[in-house]
Amino acid sequence: MDSLKKKKNTLTTSTTIPTSNTMHIDQTCTNSFCFFCTMKEPDSHQKRARIANCFKKIPLGDQQDHVLVLSGLWNIAMTHPDNPEFPSLGVFECMASLIDRGINDRNWLYRDQNVYIPYYAAHIIGSYTMNKVEFAEKAVKAGVIPPLMELLRGKMSWIEQRVAVRALGHLASYDATLEALASYEHDLVSLTMKLASTCLDVVYDNFIGVKDERKRLKYQSNLLTKGVGGLEMEKCKAEEWSSQLQCWSLYLLNCFAYKERSLNLICRQDFLKDLCGMWGGLVNYTSPAGVGLIRILCYSKYGRKMVSESIEVLENLGNLSRSSDDWQYIGIDCLLLLLKDPDTRYSVIEIAVFFLIDLVELRDLGDRSNLGEAITKQLLLFYKQNKLKYNNGKVRKALEDLWNLKVERRRKERVLSEEIQEERRVLIGLIKQQANHMFWLGEIEEALRKYSEALALCPVRFRKERMVLYSNRAQCQLLLKDPDSAISDSTRALCLSTPVNSHCRSLWRRSQAYDMKGLAKESLMDCIMFINGCIKSEATKRVKIPYYAARMISKQIEATWLFSCAQSKMESGGVKEAMQESRGDHESGNEGMMRYMMENKGLSTITEEPLIGNEWSRRKLERARRISKRAVMAPSINLLGLPHHRAEIPCGGSDFDGKC
Structure with missing residues (x-):
């Protein structure tokens, strides 16, 4: 791999990726099997015969325009993947031979472009096989699988692995060609x-x-940006392609898991844990990524057994739910x-x-109706037996x-009259006012107790009132540093909202609790939904994103960045190496760490500004303290027009429901 990298970097910096726009057809071409001249042939029968001959000759020749031909074929395959002309004339045999030659003849590979x-060859195979099973069958007969497998093994680089796994995934998606992959x-x-994991x-x-x-590698940069992008564009495209590489790998595994094949491999506990961290995310948002494969596994008995044995996987599924x-x-x-x-x-x-007990009052979720009733029925199906069987007191209580x-x-x-129910509504309103008053006084535990009292009295059919009570109680639990209870109550409030997951205050509170x-990831999604709700509610005004929500978004996007784990591994590895080197210089571990961080990571230490003999600094600090104290003690208005409360607010903001 090192020698390959060294030789590939010999491409000059002026090299750009060939595209159909850069093609130049020489009018005096003397090549008897020139692809560009062939495409201009007016006679259709003669043209087809010449194209078939070109596909036979291209892998054997050393013409410099091969890469231009492949670029043109790729554009055609991407824009017209269902056109049978090229698949019927031998394009798959040609592409398989070119991949095989690139792998085995390195002198040819490093020549020209x-x-x-x-x-390009693997991409062309994948494009023509993604829609039509008859094209996939032709590709298998043409022998594309062995060279694609070599690319998948990493005989070149991740760039080629990406298109190889895409093509193999399409072949695995058809019953007619899946068996061809059996060997x-x-x-x-x-x-x-x-x-997928690495x-x-x-x-x-x-x-x-x-x-x-x-x-x-220059050729990789050119492929990513078509030869015209800068460093930032390269990074963005590499992130997009990496996400696709992972998601296309999972798609291929889905094809086998759906047929309940190779489950003993796919259901390894370490891989199931890896799947929980594979998120389509904001880059490849249409793919369910790792959790999609977990659901496929849960359709099989063996898959359910293996998933049920992993506490980490179950907790991730619960957090997602x-x-x-x-x-x-x-x-x-x-x-x-x-x-x-x-x-x-x-x-x-x-x-x-x-996790599920907080979702029992869900009505509709997407195209699923009465989902909460289905959850309730499942949890209570063997309620009496469960009551006797479980030694876990918390489960029994739940x-x-x-x-x-x-x-x-x-x-x-059901037997309460309308009059009694309205009396309860008034009583609940009074208790809620008492709870609000306690909250404003800073008596958070007493306020929480009052909200619980109101919830116990509130009829089940008063969904809006219960939504507000759950949401307010969640705010109390946030301030009492109980994120689990805050998530539970916020989720119940969001299930009672219409439509589901639309109550902005509960979204923000749950986002803070997840943080x-x-x-x-969960905090980020709730914060995005919270901002979307703010935008919709202020459609007629100039929308202002709350500063604390923008700060949360920024924090969580950085934490969920596709390469955040890889970056941490690289940096921690660098720190360890620096620590080892520092020991040779008779430095202590802490001294070596600090020196490495300051010299090589660009991080500065925080030093306090001296106050003695610096009157201006002292006055500045005192003024900041007074402003901070005033901001905490006095109610203020945030950018959404929602009142802040006086108590300490996690993550810089509050939106307490004084009234619905």
Whole structure:
């Protein structure tokens, strides 16, 4: 790989990626099988015969225009993937031969601009096989699988792995061609699992993390930016392609998992944990990524067994089910599938119940209706047996509370007259006012107790009132540093909102609670939904994003950056190396660490400004303290027009519901 990198970097900095726009057809061409001249042939029968001859001759020749031909074919394949002309004339045989030649004949690969050819060839195969099974069958018969497997093994670089796994994924998606991969299945699945788990580290180490632009492989930079982009554009495209590489790898694994093949490999516990961190994210937002594969596994008995044995996976599914992520329903689906299986139900429920119980009042979620009732039915299906079986007191208490909410309270409230229910509404309003007053006085625990009292009296059908009470109680729990309870109450409030996940204050509170627990992705999604709600509610005004929400977004985007883990690994590795070197200079561990951080990482230490003998600094500090004290003690108005409360506010903002 090092020698390949060294030779590929011999491409001059003026080299640009060939595209159809750079093609120049020589009118005096004497090449008997020139592809560009062939495409101008007016006679259709003669043209087809000449194209077929070109596809046979191209892999055998050494013409400099091969890369231009491949670039043109790639554009045609991308824009007209269903056109049968080229697949019927031997394009797959040609592409397979070119990939094979690039892998085995390095002298040819490093000549002219041939280094681009394997990438284009694999991309052409993938484009023609993505829609039509008959094209996929032709590709298999043409022998594309062995050279694609070599690219997947890393015989070149991650750039070629990306298009190879894409093409193999299309071949695996058809029943007619999946069997053709059977002889490679173990290697194919193992390699793809490794690629999905490590590709982000590889791309960061070999490209994104290479600070010196001159040390990056030039042909990769050109492919990413079409030869005209700068460093920032390269990084953005590399991030996009890395996300695609990971998601296309998962797609290929999905094809095998859906057929319940190679489950013993895919369901390895270490890989299941890796899947939880594979997020389509903001880069590749249309892909369910890792959790999509977990759901496929949960459709099989063996997959459910293996998923149920991982506490980490179950907790990740639970966090997803209580989020505003587009894939929230996948987390719920997985937990319900595990609960419906008698072999996994009792090993899962002690974790799942504390997530699902907050969702029992969901009505519609996307195209799923009465989802809360389905959750309730599953949790209470064997309520009496569960009550006797569980030694876990918290699980028993949770199920009893669910029974009381969904069965006992409904039965009792069914006989209440309208007059009595309206009297309760007035009483609840009075208790809420008392709770609000306690809150403003800073008596947070007493306010929380009052909100709980109001919730106990509030009829189940008063959804709006209960939503506000749950949301206000969540704010109290935030201030009492109880993020788990705050998430639970915020989620219940969001399930009661219409439409679901639309109550802005609850979204913001849950975002803060997830931030306190270090769950950056969940916090980010709630914060984005909160800002969207703010924008919609102020459609007729000039929209101002609250500063504290913007700060949260910035923090969580950095934490959920696609390469954040890879960056941490590289930096921690660099720190360790520096520490080892520092020991040779007789430095202590802390001294070596500090010196390395200051000299090599560009981080400065924080030094206090001396106050003695500096009257201006002293007055400035005192003034800052007075302003800070006033801001805490006096109510203020945030950018949304929502009143701040006097108590300390996590993450710089509050939106307490004084009234609905």
